[in-house]
Amino acid sequence: MDGTSPAGRVSLSSRAIERTLGALAAEELGVPADTSGVRLHDAGGRLGVAVTAPVALGRGRTVLAAAEAAQRRVLADGPTLTGAQISTARIRVTGLHDVEPRRVR
Amino acid sequence: MNERMRSRYGRRMRHRSRSVAVSIALWIAALPLVYLAIESVLELVGAPALWQAPLQVIETVTGAEALRFGVAAAAVMIGLVLLVLAFAPGRLGRHELADERMLVVVDDDVLAGALSRAAASTAGVERDRASTSIGRRKADVSLRPTSGFAVSREDVDRATERELERLAVRPAVRARSRIEQAGVVGR
Numbered sequence: 001m002d003g004t005s006p007a008g009r010v011s012l013s014s015r016a017i018e019r020t021l022g023a024l025a026a027e028e029l030g031v032p033a034d035t036s037g038v039r040l041h042d043a044g045g046r047l048g049v050a051v052t053a054p055v056a057l058g059r060g061r062t063v064l065a066a067a068e069a070a071q072r073r074v075l076a077d078g079p080t081l082t083g084a085q086i087s088t089a090r091i092r093v094t095g096l097h098d099v100e101p102r103r104v105r
Numbered sequence: 106m107n108e109r110m111r112s113r114y115g116r117r118m119r120h121r122s123r124s125v126a127v128s129i130a131l132w133i134a135a136l137p138l139v140y141l142a143i144e145s146v147l148e149l150v151g152a153p154a155l156w157q158a159p160l161q162v163i164e165t166v167t168g169a170e171a172l173r174f175g176v177a178a179a180a181v182m183i184g185l186v187l188l189v190l191a192f193a194p195g196r197l198g199r200h201e202l203a204d205e206r207m208l209v210v211v212d213d214d215v216l217a218g219a220l221s222r223a224a225a226s227t228a229g230v231e232r233d234r235a236s237t238s239i240g241r242r243k244a245d246v247s248l249r250p251t252s253g254f255a256v257s258r259e260d261v262d263r264a265t266e267r268e269l270e271r272l273a274v275r276p277a278v279r280a281r282s283r284i285e286q287a288g289v290v291g292r
Contacts, residue, residue: 009229010229011229011251011291012291013291014290014291017253040252040290041252041290042252042287042289042290043252044286044287044288045250045252045255045284045285045286045287045288046252046253046288047252047253047290048252082253083254084252084253084254085253085254085255
């Protein structure tokens with residue numbers, strides 16, 4: 001049309017952003033990615049993120065420390081991975097996750 | 106079609122016609138004259154007045170205080186309305202586009218749509234996130250960004266300016282864009 005940009009439009013679905021950020025937080029919390037849930041909202045033009053996820057037992061750190069690590073991870077790596085400016089990240093720990101797979105006897 | 110004809114026809118299509126106002130004004134002027142003429146002839150031949158003799162009408166109107174003010178007020182109102190219709194430009198919210206062969210006149214809605222589309226596609230947002238209001242000489246484009254993805258105002262300005270340049274709108278319109286503070290979480 002004007003020659004400066006290719007025709008068409010690229011857009012990132014909010015679902016993709018949600019899953020990416022959820023996976024980041026889950027990794028830091030030591031739980032599978034599909035156990036985390038993410039809500040996005042507007043924060044003055046930037047993205048506000050709210051993650052709900054369980055935390056893995058063990059690993060020698062407190063639940064609070066794990067949650068804070070997850071928050072830092074979302075704020076630090078979220079923008080690089082998704083390209084979105086993230087202003088706030090809320091992490092809500094909803095439960096404890098047993099990482100050891102249970103064996104069927 | 107030469108340039109003078111083109112600008113005259115363009116003007117015509119961009120402004121409201123005064124013909125309706127003119128014909129109403131002429132009727133208002135003609136009716137009393139016709140009445141006067143009829144009553145005068147009847148008076149001359151000695152026939153009884155059809156409705157009322159003109160002198161009698163004047164007497165009735167000036168006699169009662171309320172009626173006098175009523176008639177005066179009505180005359181003032183009609184006069185003011187006619188003055189406004191006569192002197193107001195009567196613009197129709199349309200612009201001309203440059204075209205070599207024909208005269209193209211578009212409604213401002215169409216122009217607004219074009220600017221919104223240019224702004225939205227530059228910002229990479231859905232078309233319905235941009236809205237434009239157009240005046241005679243300026244256009245205000247406002248855009249809601251997607252949360253987390255900042256939109257550069259300069260880019261949007263440049264895109265709308267380029268669109269206006271491409272269309273060569275007349276009278277010339279300047280676009281000003283505004284990026285809204287709050288964004289929308291994309292779908």
